Amino acid sequence: MIRAASLSIDVNLLRFSRFMQSQGIAHRINEESGQQIIWVEGEQQATLIREALANWPFDEDSSLGSPAAFNLQHVFNPTVLIAKLVQAFLRAPVSFSLIVACLLVAMLSLFGAQPQRVAILFYPLLDTSGLFPLLASMDTPVEVLRSLSPMLLHFGEIHLVFNMMWLWYFGRQLESAQPRWLFIVLIIFCSFVGNTAQYLSSGYNNFGGMSGVVYGLVGYTWIVHTFMPRSNLLINNKMFMVFVVALIAMEIVASSWIASAAHLGGLAAGLVAGLVLVAHNRFAFGRRPAK
Numbered sequence: 605m606i607r608a609a610s611l612s613i614d615v616n617l618l619r620f621s622r623f624m625q626s627q628g629i630a631h632r633i634n635e636e637s638g639q640q641i642i643w644v645e646g647e648q649q650a651t652l653i654r655e656a657l658a659n660w661p662f663d664e665d666s667s668l669g670s671p672a673a674f675n676l677q678h679v680f681n682p683t684v685l686i687a688k689l690v691q692a693f694l695r696a697p698v699s700f701s702l703i704v705a706c707l708l709v710a711m712l713s714l715f716g717a718q719p720q721r722v723a724i725l726f727y728p729l730l731d732t733s734g735l736f737p738l739l740a741s742m743d744t745p746v747e748v749l750r751s752l753s754p755m756l757l758h759f760g761e762i763h764l765v766f767n768m769m770w771l772w773y774f775g776r777q778l779e780s781a782q783p784r785w786l787f788i789v790l791i792i793f794c795s796f797v798g799n800t801a802q803y804l805s806s807g808y809n810n811f812g813g814m815s816g817v818v819y820g821l822v823g824y825t826w827i828v829h830t831f832m833p834r835s836n837l838l839i840n841n842k843m844f845m846v847f848v849v850a851l852i853a854m855e856i857v858a859s860s861w862i863a864s865a866a867h868l869g870g871l872a873a874g875l876v877a878g879l880v881l882v883a884h885n886r887f888a889f890g891r892r893p894a895k
Contacts, residue, residue: 605632605643608650609657613638620660629653646836648777655691659684692776698787699775702756703768706814709756716759719810725753727799727809738804752795754802754866757812767814773838774821781835786881794820794873801869811863816870822847823871827878832885847871 608631611617617633617640624631629652632643644650693700713722728747731737742748758764778787798816803809826844829837851871855864 605645606647606650608642608644608653610636610639610641611657613640615640617642620656624653624656627652646838648780648836648838696772696776696779698779698784698791699772702775702791702814703771706756706758706764706768710758710764713757715761715764716757716812719757722757725750725757725812727751727754727803727811729809730803732804732807735800735804738800751799752792754799754809754812755795755814755817758814759812763813767818770818771814771821774818774825777837778821778825781837790820790824790874790877791817793877794824794870797873798866798870802863802866805865806863811866813863813866815863816866818870819847819851819867820870820874820877823874824878824881825874827875828881831878831882 613635621631621633629649630645631649631653633640634643635641642653644653709722709725710716713719719726728742728750730747731741742751758767775787778790794817798820799811802811802816822839822844825837825839826841828835829839830841848871851864851867854862854867
């Protein structure tokens with residue numbers, strides 16, 4: 605474990621600790637030389653702990669560290685909210701920009717109720733007889749961009765919220781752990797593979813969602829975490845299996861209105877991309893990936 609912060613023994617951290625636990629941030633607090641030391645598993649959690657401590661109301665009116673006071677005073681304060689948004693953008697600009705783009709498209713299309721307003725974002729009408737004929741018929745830059753743009757489309761509030769939550773969860777980790785250009789390439793690759801798989805399997809182009817990209821990030825993060833544990837990415841085998849089981853369940857229960865091929869194509873793309881990175885680190889740099 606690593607040291608996230610140290611505070612005076614006089615500071616009441618009980619409510620703060622409970623609040624952090626409610627947010628899913630595992631930590632441990634012990635006393636050393638008159639100081640309270642907060643320990644966490646990795647730098648990601650340490651950063652979150654430090655950010656929360658910087659805004660926690662350690663004053664007389666909230667000496668117990670009330671989560672309600674924290675939320676009211678900070679989350680709904682416009683100045684603090686803007687500062688947090690700027691901070692989020694600086695931390696993960698690609699993920700943040702994709703989320704904003706998805707929100708804008710959702711509002712324009714009324715969460716998919718008016719798809720004609722964003723018809724330009726649908727997958728282009730290309731040859732569906734196979735992958736190579738499809739690639740051969742993609743002969744303009746606009747068609748290339750439209751093969752990616754379905755990831756910005758969402759149909760319903762739950763569809764949007766679910767995808768944005770996981771995009772931020774995995775995106776902010778990967779943007780911090782690797783070069784940003786590599787993350788952009790990963791997004792493009794997973795989006796193209798997922799969207800193209802869905803188009804070829806269904807034969808129609810009125811589909812959309814970030815789910816294929818999200819599943820790509822899941823597969824990529826799991827591979828990197830498994831073979832390169834020092835990356836400190838927050839995923840484990842159980843979490844990966846939850847996503848796989850959910851994919852199977854969606855195919856069984858709701859295959860008629862879920863873009864299952866996009867999910868599966870994105871997952872496969874992420875797994876392949878992760879294996880390529882692991883192989884590159886092992887053979888190009890001459891070090892074992894599990895070290």
